Amino acid sequence: MSSQGFVLWFTGLSGSGKSTLASRVAEALRTKGVPVEILDGDEVRENLSKGLGFSREDRDTNVRRIGFVANLLAKHGVCVITAAISPYRAIRDEVRRQAKAPFIEVYADAPLAVVEARDTKGLYKQARARLIPNMTGIDDPYEAPLNPEIVAHTGAESVEVSTARILEHLQVAGLVRP
Amino acid sequence: MSSQGFVLWFTGLSGSGKSTLASRVAEALRTKGVPVEILDGDEVRENLSKGLGFSREDRDTNVRRIGFVANLLAKHGVCVITAAISPYRAIRDEVRRQAKAPFIEVYADAPLAVVEARDTKGLYKQARARLIPNMTGIDDPYEAPLNPEIVAHTGAESVEVSTARILEHLQVAGLVRP
Numbered sequence: 331m332s333s334q335g336f337v338l339w340f341t342g343l344s345g346s347g348k349s350t351l352a353s354r355v356a357e358a359l360r361t362k363g364v365p366v367e368i369l370d371g372d373e374v375r376e377n378l379s380k381g382l383g384f385s386r387e388d389r390d391t392n393v394r395r396i397g398f399v400a401n402l403l404a405k406h407g408v409c410v411i412t413a414a415i416s417p418y419r420a421i422r423d424e425v426r427r428q429a430k431a432p433f434i435e436v437y438a439d440a441p442l443a444v445v446e447a448r449d450t451k452g453l454y455k456q457a458r459a460r461l462i463p464n465m466t467g468i469d470d471p472y473e474a475p476l477n478p479e480i481v482a483h484t485g486a487e488s489v490e491v492s493t494a495r496i497l498e499h500l501q502v503a504g505l506v507r508p
Numbered sequence: 509m510s511s512q513g514f515v516l517w518f519t520g521l522s523g524s525g526k527s528t529l530a531s532r533v534a535e536a537l538r539t540k541g542v543p544v545e546i547l548d549g550d551e552v553r554e555n556l557s558k559g560l561g562f563s564r565e566d567r568d569t570n571v572r573r574i575g576f577v578a579n580l581l582a583k584h585g586v587c588v589i590t591a592a593i594s595p596y597r598a599i600r601d602e603v604r605r606q607a608k609a610p611f612i613e614v615y616a617d618a619p620l621a622v623v624e625a626r627d628t629k630g631l632y633k634q635a636r637a638r639l640i641p642n643m644t645g646i647d648d649p650y651e652a653p654l655n656p657e658i659v660a661h662t663g664a665e666s667v668e669v670s671t672a673r674i675l676e677h678l679q680v681a682g683l684v685r686p
Contacts, residue, residue: 377576398555406543406586
C-alpha cells in the first residue's frame with residue numbers, strides 16, 4: 331500500500347531551528363516506515379536556484395520551485411518536509427493553494443533576539459556589520475503565518491517537545507499512523 | 509510493495525517525438541500500475557528554470573535541474589520520464605553518473621530533414637528566418653548519445669513500434685513486469 335503524501339512546510343527566521351526540527355521529524359517518520367524527503371533551503375538553492383539572489387522576486391521564485399518539487403513528490407506518496415525561510419506570506423499561501431496533497435505549515439517561532447544571540451551560522455553578526463544584505467529579520471521582512479497548522483515555539487521549547495507536537499498533529503490529522 | 513524507480517531520459521531534436529513517446533510510454537506504464545511522472549522540457553522550464561535562456565550554460569543548468577528532480581522522484585519508486593532536448597552529451601552523462609536509480613537513455617533519432625519538414629511548433633521556420641536564435645540543429649549543436657540504451661527511430665518507425673520497443677527494454681531490464 332502506498333502511503334499518503336503530504337507537505338510539511340517549515341517557515342521561520344534563519345536559525346529558528348527549521349532544519350533541526352525537519353531532520354528530527356524525518357527521522358521519526360522514517361522509523362515508522364514513511365517515505366520522507368527533506369527539501370532544505372540551502373540544498374534547493376544550490377540545485378534549483380543557483381543564480382537567484384535574495385530580492386523579494388528571487389525569494390518568491392525559489393519558494394515556488396520548492397513548492398513545485400514538493401508537490402511532485404507528495405503526489406507520489408512521499409512526506410515532503412521543506413525547511414526554507416520562505417519569509418513572504420503571499421507566496422507561501424500560493425504554494426498552499428497549489429498543493430495537491432495535504433499542506434501543513436509549521437511556524438518555527440523563535441524571537442529575533444533569541445536566534446540572533448544563537449547566530450548558528452554567524453549571519454546575523456555579518457548582517458549587523460552590513461557585510462551581507464537582505465538578511466531576513468534585520469533588513470528584510472519576515473511575515474509570520476496567520477493561521478499555521480502548527481506553531482513550534484523553538485525559542486522556548488525543546489526540539490523533543492516540538493518534534494512530539496508535530497508528530498501528534500500528523501497522527502490526529504490521519505496522515506501518520508500512531 | 510513499492511516499485512523500483514528509474515529514469516527514462518529522452519533526448520533528441522525539437523520535434524523528434526520525445527513528448528509524444530513519453531506520453532505513450534507513461535500511459536502504458538500507468539496501465540500496469542507503475543507510478544509515473546513526466547518531466548517535460550517546456551513545463552520544467554516554466555516551473556524550475558524561468559529566466560534561463562538557451563546558451564550552453566543555461567541549457568546545462570536546466571538539464572541539471574531536471575536530473576536533480578528526476579533523481580528525487582526515482583529514489584521514491586517513481587518511474588520518471590524526461591523529455592527535454594538535452595543536446596549536450598557531457599551534461600547528460602553527468603546526470604547519468606549522479607543518478608541513484610537505473611538510468612535509461614532513449615535517443616529519439618529523427619533526421620533534421622524530417623523534423624524540419626514536420627515543424628510541429630513552427631520553430632524551424634522561425635529559426636531559418638533568423639527570428640529565433642539558438643535553435644538546436646540549426647545554429648546550436650546537437651550531440652547524439654554514443655551508447656544510448658535505446659534508439660527510437662522516430663523519423664522512420666511508428667510511435668507504436670517505438671513504444672513497444674521501449675517497454676520491452678524495461679521488461680528485459682527487470683524494471684517493469686511483463
